[in-house]
Amino acid sequence: MREKEWPFVSLIILNYNGKEWLQECFSSLSKMDYLRERFEVILGDNASSDDSIAWTKEKFPWVKVMPHDANYGFCKGNNLCAKQAKGEYLVFLNNDTFVTRDWLKNLVHGVQSEAGTAVACGKMLLPHIAEGKAINAAGGLFLSSGSCMDVGWMEKDGSAYDVQGYTGYACGAGLLVQKRFFLETGGFDEYYFFFAEDADLGFRAWLYGHKVLYVPSAVMYHYCGGTRLKDAKISSLSIFYLTRNALYFIFKNFELITAFKAFFLWHIKALLRVLYCLFHANLKIPMAVCKGCFDFWGKLPLALRARRANQKNRRISDRFLYQQHLLIGFLEEMKFQKKRLKNDAALISGEFIYEK
Secondary structure, eight states, X not given: OOGGGSOOEEEEEEESSOHXXXXXXXXXXXXXXXXXXXXXXXXXXXXXXXXXXXXXXXXOTTSEEEEOSSOOHHHHHHHHHHHHXXXXXXXXXXXXXXXXXXXXXXXXXXXXXXXXXXXXXXEEEETTSGGGTEEEESSEEEEXXXXXXXXXXXXXXXXXXXXXXXXXXXXXTEEEEEHHHHHHTTSSOTTSSSSSHHHHHHHHHHHTTOEEEEEEEEEEEEOTTTHHHHHOXXXXXXXXXXXXXXXXXXXXXXXXXXXXXXXXXHHHHHHHHHHHHHHTTOOHHHHHHHHHHHHHHHTHHHHHHHHHHHHTTOOSOHHHXXXXXXXXXXXXXXXXXXXXXXXXHHHHHTSSOXXX
């Protein structure tokens, strides 16, 4: 394909008081080998107070700025930008990311090489961990106990992650999606606010008969919140959203039998977490879990409407997702979780060095 025939792409960076990250992000986008007239960059700003908008207009005047009048969170903030974007494809990037020169070209070529692909992602590395060789996400999997898991988290990059293929979902810090599919199916589900909205989008793509593709040659980097990784702490607010959103994800997306199993497994895991925290005199986490549960059940009519709308468009079964290893069973999930805990412990102990 000649350069002038490349599809037009809209790259959307949502920002809230993230001025410190924008220099590296925008600079990397300006150096891509994708034809400049075939993409646009949009900064969606969720009412920042750190001078992000004025700074962007001065330093990177080619970036289109879309100021929002409030902090709408990840989902609504990106949805507002998507409606104004011109691209055939949309790319959602976190503000604390930067990309390699051929990232976008390889990502687009990957999508066009696989008919029926609606969502795609590349290989996402952590630039400040293990000299940039630690993986943030190489695609994602759906869990039989509900929710999702980024593939390769804190694993060292290697040949196992160099094979293009299908994946459950694309991490929201750097994903590509067909604009038509995204808008016609409702964009990011704004119930989530943040967390699991990317998995929800991937599940929707598969459910509706499309594909989600992992393209390892499209390499990008993500600081993953910077200091959040450094201290490895999870706030009670995060636990609230993790709880509420996981229950909603199960209820909205899974077939009934899968959903019953997922609810049972999820509650077992939640109970063990609560008991562990209570034993260690930590009341914040149990309270956040309870608050998340009450919030979900209190909004059950909304979840019922979302489920009906979603399931009527179902083209494949949950069994198909199991067969494709996109939805994994509980025993395999436990193996993944054990490995993740080991990697997180290495991070906390200092085996992985925080460089920024």
